Amino acid sequence: MALYKNTMKSFSLSNIRERFPIFSQHPGLVYLDNAATTQRVDTMIEAMDTFYHKQNATVHRGVYELSATASQSFEACRTKVADFIGATSPGNIAFTKGTTESINIVASSFLRRKLRPGDNVVVSIMEHHANFIPWQMLCREVGAELRIIPISGNGDLDLGALEPLLDNRTRLVAITHISNLLGTFNPIEEVIALAHAKGVPVLIDAAQSGALYPMDVTQVDCDFLAFSGHKAFGPFGIGVLYTRQELKADIHPYTYGGGIVQNVMLDVTDFKPYPYNLDAGTPNIPGVIGLSAAIDFTRDLDRKACVEHVQGLSHLCRNELKRINGVKVLGEPLKTGGIVSFYIDDIHPHDVASFLDEDHIAVRAGVHCAQPLLDHLDVAATVRASFSIYNTKEEVEHLVHAVKELIKFWR
Amino acid sequence: MKKEELKRIYRQQILERNKNPYHFEKREGATGHCLANNPICGDKFTLYLDFNHDNIRSAHFYGFGCALSKASTSILMEKIEGMPQKDVIAFCKMFLAAVRENQPIDPKDLSLETLAQMRDYQGRLDCITLSWETLLNHLLKKEMHTL
Structure with missing residues (x-):
């Protein structure tokens, strides 16, 4: 074959x-532990090696040629990721440490400001801790309710149980695309349609599907998508957060520091817009370069x-x-x-x-x-x-x- | 470690201990208890200790765990019965040092020696040490509170 x-x-x-x-x-x-991490493809290793040997410089800081080249490669990857998942613009793509951080960003920098006592967040019983604990902690902190979509006896999502869980106090549905334990493929389109009918945004944990089961975020109409490089033949320590255009302005900085600011005054700081407001400190540049090579490999498959x-x-x-x-x-x-x-x-x-x-x-x-x-x-x-x-x-x-x-x- | 070596160790101590662990039962009325829990692998044993002043009169355990952690806990429970608390603390420290730092262990004690041989199996160190470490921490805390 x-x-x-x-x-x-x-x-x-x-x-x-x-x-x-x-x-x-x-x-x-x-x-046979690919759900934990895949192995690394040769071109990814070579790309990171080449960067360190021949192109090493930070991004978005220097005016010298090496830095400008690094910045170009870095931003080219943002465009590549956007294209890979069907996003309308590279401006929808933020680089993170991985799926876990991507989800935590949505919890802390998006939902925390919106969630009120008596509101609720919906997840499924088959979530990885990374897509469970952030919502559980946030709900406990705010006094909101964490609602759980059950599964049927054979391990499929009980889609019929979702609709009654959604109401006018539901602020987010967060669900995995593929269960990391059962391997279940969830009917993401149906989940999104039900949630959107009630005006509820949906986050998809694509950690297990990022490499081989591409999702066109525009076609499925999801609001957030998170995945990791290292489960997709790419490097450790790099991940992606996709955010729908209309929600970008609601994502606030996750950590504070240099690189995300427009103007720092003694009493207040103005920040860059998403996704650049998530790049506090020096980003994982070789990780992004490696991710870019891994996506090239995957696209050719x-x-x-x-x-x-x-x-x-x-x-x-x-x-x-x-x-x-x-x-x-x-x-x-x-x-x-x-x-x-x-x-x-x-x-x-x-x-x-x-x-x-x-x-x-x-x-x-x-x-x-x-x-x-x-x-x-x-x-x-x-x-x-x-x-x-x-x-x-x-x-x-x-x-x-x-x-x-x-x-x-x-x- | 070769497969045959692993099989030998399991046959020597682990399998029998796993099937017939020492004092493997709940003792809700015990004067002291602590939870040996490894959330990564799902091993979870409750250790039940009955104290007579500072001596451990009886030790029981119950829960779920791999053959290695069950055998290791079984050996621990059997060895500490009748020991003064301070001796149990020293005993746990000696065994943990033997496993983690390759310190010597009494070669005449076959059960401890066999367990310690699994130290070469890095992925299973937590299985061997889980109950020993839990018990040690529990007794050290208890000692601090009685000072």
Whole structure:
């Protein structure tokens, strides 16, 4: 299967791994922790290396050529991100430390000024802590109510339960695009339509979907979108916050310092408008350069083929694990991303992960920053296998075989 | 660590302790208790301690955790019964130093020695030390309050 749109580049399923240097360092590595962080593509590493070797300077500060070049590259990435997610203007795009910070910015710098006692914020039970705790804390601080959209027995969002939760005191709906535990794809368009019918803005946590499941923010009509570079073949420490044009003026500075000001007087400071009011201090310039290269790589992929490949692997994994006596796979959502969570009767996920590690299989074990969902499912912890474009059917079989061997040893 | 080595350690101490942990039951009436909780992995044990003056008369635990943390807590509960509080503090410090700083441990004590061998398994250090650290902090706080 060709994973590249441009067949001249001839990267296919068999050799796409060559683009990820980690696999030449660890030839036997079966990396199935992509929901935590993906591996890094070679061009991203080279772009950051080149910046530090040949172009290193800060942005928006110096008049000298190096700084001007760095500023151009930095702002070109803003345009690239806008284009990548279908935003109307680079002015909608702010660079952050990652999805968590993007969400916290919306909570602190947007909603805090609007939320009043008796208001409410709506999230789903399947949120990552990053899209749960900021709203919980804000609601507690203000005296507002945090309302929770439940899920059905198979792990799908209970869309029918959303409408009754929305009323004239709802100030925001914050929801994940793909559950980091169940892999559930949420019906974002329907959620947005229901919320907008009541005049409520919607934030989408796209941490798990940023790379392979592109969302056209203009088409889906969301108000905020957050994602991270490191889950999309890009660098750690860089993320994106998209804000709808009409709401930009309502985003206030998140941290104070240099770089975000227009005029500083003894008694008051005037700030630049969004997104430049979020760039206090020197921004993560190499992170932005690396993100730019990662987006170039992703844009060249045939994402339809990639999604089919990744979903095929997770489907195979889900089915094979379910056939093993004593293994429970969480959820059976109608549409899933490349994430499979499971547990084995009598064997704690950490013990499972330790033994899988001895077979060079890297999985995540624990609560996956999704304690409300696990509590709801009455499950203490799980093993999570998450797939990306460089994973193979043989790796799924290796995992399934290792799980069977472990059960045999344990009993 | 090789897979066979991991299997050997699990067979030697962990699996049996995991299946038949020492004093694995709730003791709501215990004179002291503390919660060993690791929110990253979901391990959560309540340690129930019955004091007779400054001596630990009995120690029980109950909760959810991996085989390693359960075995480690089981060994801890068994070892501290009958010990004066100050000896338990020294014992916990000795074991944590053995695991974290590679300090020597009594080679005749097979259960402690086996547990300490897992120190090479960096990803599992928290599993081994969770209850020991919790108990140590609990007793140090208790000691401060009685000063």
